[in-house]
Amino acid sequence: MTEQALLTTLLRLLFLAAGIEAKPAGLMLSDSKKQLYVSIVNFLASELSNTGYSEDTIESLEVAKQCLESAFHLSDAQNDKIDNLLTIYERGLKASLSSPAPAPAAQTAAEVSPENKAVAESLKTQGNHCMTEEKFNEAVTCYSKAIELDPHNAVYFCNRWVVFF
Helix, strand or coil, X not given: CCHHHHHHHHHHHHHHHCCCCCCCCCCCCCHHHHXXXXXXXXXXXXXXXXXXXXXXXXXXXXXXXXXHHHHCCCCHHHHCCCCCHHHHHHHHHHHHCCCCCXXXXXXXCXXXXXXXXXXXXXXXXXXXXXXXXXXXXXXXXXXXXXXXXXXXXXXXXHHHHHHCC
């Protein structure tokens, strides 16, 4: 299976788990849904240019962007015509500031130590090895332990999810 096919399959599986049905290539998405997906892709693309992210985060953002583009058959030409999600969110937030309801406080993600990142990467590699040997239960265990050590790396979640496919 090619990397692109694997990413597409993975995204469709994630959407199914979330109760969202990705449309086959022959069916049209509603304009509002397509605009939403394109705005998410635009946001991910803009975040890829942010030099403050780690290599792991950039890789996760790129994978997410490619998955959405592939799953919903989005093109770069479409992406240029729609604002990114952050712009849309900021407009909505600005409009809601006149509302009397207070906005919930944002939580900041705790930093993962370099040691935990290294152990998590080792567990991911071990899980990948288990997958090639079709030791699926062991692979799930490895990926789950990696997630416990570094819950901010989407690759670990994706790898664990692939085991169930």
